[in-house]
Amino acid sequence: MDNHSIKVNYCSTGKVKPKSDELEFGRIFTDHMFIMDYSDSLGWHDARIIPYQPLLIDPSAMVFHYGQSVFEGLKAYHTPEGDAQLFRPKKNLERINRSNDRLCIPELDEEFALHAIKQLVGIDKDWIPKADGTSLYIRPFIISTEAYLGVAPSRHYQFIVILSPVGAYYKEGINPVKIAVENKYVRTVAGGTGEAKTGGNYAASLKAQELVANSGYAQVLWLDGVEREYIEEVGSMNVFFKINGEIVTPALNGSILKGVTRDSVIELLKHWDIPVVERKISMQELYDAHENGSLEEAFGAGTAAVISPIGQLTWNGDHIIINNAETGSVSKKLYDTLTGIQYGKQEDPFGWIEKVKAVSKVK
């Protein structure tokens, strides 16, 4: 396959775009989608951009039965100069290939996949919303489509990219949330699929999230599946704590997702000479730090919210109030800098930004 040949079939009339203040997350999709097929005889082939449309899939396709799927999430941002840009997209494509390896899904050509994403975003560039805090969410994913009920890696796949204009995560400024520490359910365990971005991890998380949502908590904090003691992630974000002036985040251990925002936070902290360490941290240690006054801040880090300050952690009935339930200074500085770079309002000394060219629709 010529690495850069993508057939394009434009939709005849575009859909009406939503108003910026009506945007939610992940409910509205743009005019086009990217799709590419895999078969064991042809490899990845037939890359094409087509009007956004339903998929026609056999009911015996493996994705419906054995969950062999992976996905990614990143965003395109509109800059004050009218440019469209992506934030560290190569990191997402490196990760989808690590997920592919764990799930026995054939490797993607990362360079070609990035080209495909850029071309799709370029075609639907007018869909990137312009209001503060809004963006175009990009969802690349791979599903197993072989019509076969045997438990074995599929021999057919589709790699698909869809785009969704999304509203500001914080409508009224960055805002601390309440989190419940989960003692009964686990998200995953070392030796499982926790390091991969695959559906099963999210399916496993729904029950715990649903139970705490009824009590007013935004997310759960996941503990490790072995000792039920060490902190792993919060909801679908990585988590950081400021203890005695040092930033601590759980070390990658095989069951924690290697977040792109997590990595960016660590790089920024190092750049600022703020001490940061990746290590095991237990809930007891965190509780003790709270008790002796050394727990100064806590925040989640992920693509959706960028930085999500944690104002309260509830553990075994104890309510741990962090930084008077206010946004801490490190959280604020990270949020402002990351969004500043993402939206092109601030210099990018790290080479994290990839520009996207508009594609003119020559039919």
Place this chain on the structure above:
Amino acid sequence: MDNHSIKVNYCSTGKVKPKSDELEFGRIFTDHMFIMDYSDSLGWHDARIIPYQPLLIDPSAMVFHYGQSVFEGLKAYHTPEGDAQLFRPKKNLERINRSNDRLCIPELDEEFALHAIKQLVGIDKDWIPKADGTSLYIRPFIISTEAYLGVAPSRHYQFIVILSPVGAYYKEGINPVKIAVENKYVRTVAGGTGEAKTGGNYAASLKAQELVANSGYAQVLWLDGVEREYIEEVGSMNVFFKINGEIVTPALNGSILKGVTRDSVIELLKHWDIPVVERKISMQELYDAHENGSLEEAFGAGTAAVISPIGQLTWNGDHIIINNAETGSVSKKLYDTLTGIQYGKQEDPFGWIEKVKAVSKVK
């Protein structure tokens, strides 16, 4: 909804049925399928039997991204009298509802679901193959279909039943297999989704299976995700050992699937006054039993193979040969009795069999 109203749309011309000796597992599907929709406003509705056909699903449907799905597997058997019958189907429907609860999927009406399965099998009764050891595999499953990328339980689902004529599992009689004990990967862990029949558990298992298949092993034996010491399942079957005349199977602990065949094996053993116990059993204990000569038999139990004798277990490089790699007498008796009841060649003192009436196609 009238509990027994299923609209039927027959296909105009049936497909050509495969010959018995050409049958594999799960590659060919019958003429019809059952489908029913769920929305939070209407509940389960629009139950219908239609010609087997691809599903038309939005690419943002949650099943493709967050793995919110459950499934079941059971079989219809052709008896010497020409009847069609099912083996303990209510057990599968009880389990799909337990899986639903764990995955935040709305409950099914079990009685109605059984009625739907019987009507579908009745319509495609001619598809039940007649040769020894063949059967019609029934795959009920539920997928989340809401077009939404938020990580939350879907508000729309489809419950679907498809049918596949399958060949004899043992072409040349029941046959012991080689199994590798898995030390690196785990299937799931307590607090996870191991007790539910959901895609993520199977997706997580592919990598380990693929690695050992290359070395000639049929399946892996899964150890617990916490201590990596206690035996959980073998491949996608439950597992039993005969030690010193007593049958031991791992106790249900939250991460082991509660198999219908497992339950039937335990009931049969009790009926025969053969001692059977459900408890924790470690690989070390099994190894020691092998060393001191008290490990007499080992076998997997599941819908596909019914009983699968284990002739060899490989653990940390040690090859444990069980019963001279021959099928043991308890394995053989269980296999003969279970298949005897399933195929209607033997009395069913337990009330395990449900007859299926042929449905005449009145168009």
